[in-house]
Amino acid sequence: MSIPTDIPLLPNHLAGRWQTGSGPGTTLLDPVLGTPLVRVDNRGLDLAEGFSFARDTGGAALRAMSYGQRAAMLGAIVKVLQANRDAYYDIATRNCGTVTKDSAVDIDGGIFTLGYYAKQGEALGEARALLDGDRIRMGKDPVFQTQHVFSPTRGVALFINAFNFPSWGLWEKAAPALLSGVPVIVKPATATAWLTQRMVADVIEAGVVPAGALSVICGSSVGLMDQLQPFDVVSFTGSAETARIIRSHPAVAQRSVRCNIEADSLNSALLDPAATEDSEAFKLLVSEVVREMTVKSGQKCTAIRRIFVPRALYQATAQAIGAKLAKCSVGNPRHENVRMGSLVSREQYDNVIAGLTHLKTEADVLFDGNSTELLDADRAVAACVAPVLLGTQDPVAAKVLHEVEVFGPVATLMPYDNEAQAYALIRRGEGSLVASVYSEDPAFMARAALELADSHGRVHVISPDVAASQTGHGNVMPMSLHGGPGRAGGGEELGGLRAMGFYHRRSAIQASTAALDALVAVAPWRT
Structure with a gap:
């Protein structure tokens, strides 16, 4: 098959660098005029390298920051996106076929959500873990107690997103993930991937996130789930049929990768x-x-x-x-x-x-x-x-x-x-x-x-x-909470700081009063 050269091929950002696929790719079309716009392809990418880089390099850099510092990072992303809004509206018109007010729901909605989490994260200050509830006595003597804590998972967050919200669908997931200290790899739906890719590109080029903290893979989703390890998480928005495939994948069924699903809803x-x-x-x-x-x-x-x-x-x-x-x-x-x-x-x-x-x-x-x-x-x-x-x-x-x-x-x-x-x-x-x-x-x-x-x-x-x-x-x-039981997927997103629970692991620390007092110095914020 000949590879078209007159239609731009969007690069993927993986393993800390821009990479183009080696195949002909899929051509995205203007849904009103039917004209070709850009191509997307990820054939030949070293997915294992990309996931490892995000997990190890991106995750370490994010966890080295406090919640307050990561909140400031979200605020910096907001400024980058606001500076490029006109380009995003143009892409939405051409690739999504939306009128201006509908583009705003997606574009400005995503930016607003990022800003909300930037503001919420400020309250967490210099904390590097979160206390969950009060201390509980383990016996009659109060000197030995248990304290539940939330700490960021040492994995990567894979987002497999739907075609209808290429902006909001990314940022409503990425905001709590990045605030939690978890690196993000987003695979946007192919039909409308251009807007997602452009937003990620602007953020990467602005240098406001650490290397490996934010990656984008456009095109096929083949092989992505195979890269997931036990402390990773995956969030999917789409059809119930695809959701069943994800739930039955060995990453979820055997390696216990945490999974959030949003599917059909009447x-x-x-x-x-x-x-x-x-x-x-x-x-x-x-x-x-x-x-x-x-x-x-x-x-x-x-x-x-x-x-x-x-x-x-x-x-x-x-x-x-x-x-x-x-x-x-x-x-x-x-x-x-x-x-x-x-x-x-x-x-x-x-x-x-x-x-x-x-x-x-x-x-x-x-x-x-x-x-x-x-x-x-x-x-x-x-x-x-x-x-x-x-x-x-x-x-x-x-x-x-x-x-x-x-x-x-x-x-x-x-x-x-x-x-x-x-x-x-x-x-x-x-x-x-x-x-x-x-x-x-x-x-x-x-x-x-x-x-x-x-x-x-x-x-x-x-x-x-x-x-x-x-x-x-x-x-x-x-x-407010976004998600639903049963056929809606059983998932939960947003809901203020509740969304961060998906990207944290809860653990019980059983220790002396003195040790738990010292713990409060690094985890002063209580859920």
Whole structure:
């Protein structure tokens, strides 16, 4: 096969140096215009050397710093990224097909998360380990006690990321990892790897992180899991099918590599049974559903996929959502009148169309924006799918609608007959990242939150008094937990400093009072 020479090949950063693969690579395309952009390839790289360098050189350099020093390092990364924001927005438009406001969710969201952890890390000061709870007596004599501590794992953090958030997906993981003192190797999803690679390149070239602390490998993921050793960690965001492969890999199954998974999620929105068509709760739900269906063209792990309303409001909800979706113009994100851009690739376009066909075996089409012409885009080339609202009058009998996630601007409306049935239908998603509740009744909001908490990583409760300040059903904020049980992967990320637990090892130190007093001098901060 001839290697194209007219399309730039992005280098990988591994073992402390820039390296290009020896193969033809994969060409990344503009998802709207179909034009080639750059190539990515990692064939021929010495992965063992790269992982060892990160583990030994990068890890040692990071652990030599205090938490406060590493927090300052995160702050320096923030300044580098802020200085290059314009370039990142340009790449996002060309490689991800996103309009400016959607690019901001990814780019500025990632920078904000880094800044948050930089600020949080300042409070840890000169500590080099973290105390976990208070001392506990081992017997009647208080002279011998046990103190639990967290210390950074002496391994590397491998991130295998998804295509929808090439910026935020990197930094929401890297911020707590680097703050913890653990070097990072990121393998971005191939389709949108350009933005991740460029951000890492800018940070490396600025010299604000130690050698080996941050590496990027673009292209195939073959062989990456084979490099993992017992004290390494791996964090994956993507499909449940790939998650099963990762969990069954010998690194995890035999060498006990710590593993965090974020997979499929059929997130829900629930309207209070007491709501009316004229109520604020109804209007809030409609607005939030439309926003979640259209932001990033529905390509968010946290997007609303199922909408549950009282049966009496089924038709009114369909009409209200459809009326708002009809105003959403779709096409080339460079066009000033386009509100929603494209999916990230034609492959994802095909997946969404196939998924829609599957859902339609159990649902009716309540609104389909695809009958409208695209703005400044060729439907035969562009990976554009307009919003589609589906619905079923019999969600209890449905099966596919509670099992299949279509990763695009698609949601399904479902009526419920009583509160208990609504909770049961939501739980048929078998574990999700987030559910949102819309109500004006504090008692219902509290009841619904507790009913749904065990099957969701986050419950987002929206009432009129927080309408202007609430952060959004699908927006993942660094101070709140991100993850979910069951089919959502069972993982946990963010949640403030809780995220650092994944990159630390807990140990019990049993010693004299004097020895534990000395320990506090190097680990003064308590979880």
